[in-house]
Amino acid sequence: MKIFVGNLSPEVNETELNSLFSEHGNVSTVTIVRDGSNQMSRGFGFVEMPRKVDAKKALKTLNDFEFRGKKLAVNEAKQGRDRNSAGSRKNFSGKRR
Numbered sequence: 001m002k003i004f005v006g007n008l009s010p011e012v013n014e015t016e017l018n019s020l021f022s023e024h025g026n027v028s029t030v031t032i033v034r035d036g037s038n039q040m041s042r043g044f045g046f047v048e049m050p051r052k053v054d055a056k057k058a059l060k061t062l063n064d065f066e067f068r069g070k071k072l073a074v075n076e077a078k079q080g081r082d083r084n085s086a087g088s089r090k091n092f093s094g095k096r097r
Helices: 012-020 052-062
Strands: 002-006 029-034 042-048 073-076
Touching: 002 029, 012 029, 012 042, 012 052, 052 073
Parallel strands: none
Antiparallel strands: 002 042, 002 073, 029 042
């Protein structure tokens, strides 16, 4: 299960987030979303946990949990849109609107 983790303190790194979620089960991946120009945290990230039961436990326990001075917002990640189908739309002539 992919989990959205919001309201992260800028100081939090992937290792700390992995440790926090690992207390509730096995963690596959941890990604903190960073600004492309300066690599600063954008304040949110994603954690993937292979076992749904562990992920549900982490959701319940860590939502509103205070971590590094901020209350985390933890939810099941929503299915993202296809990036190629969103954004620039073309009219029938092939030109961008």
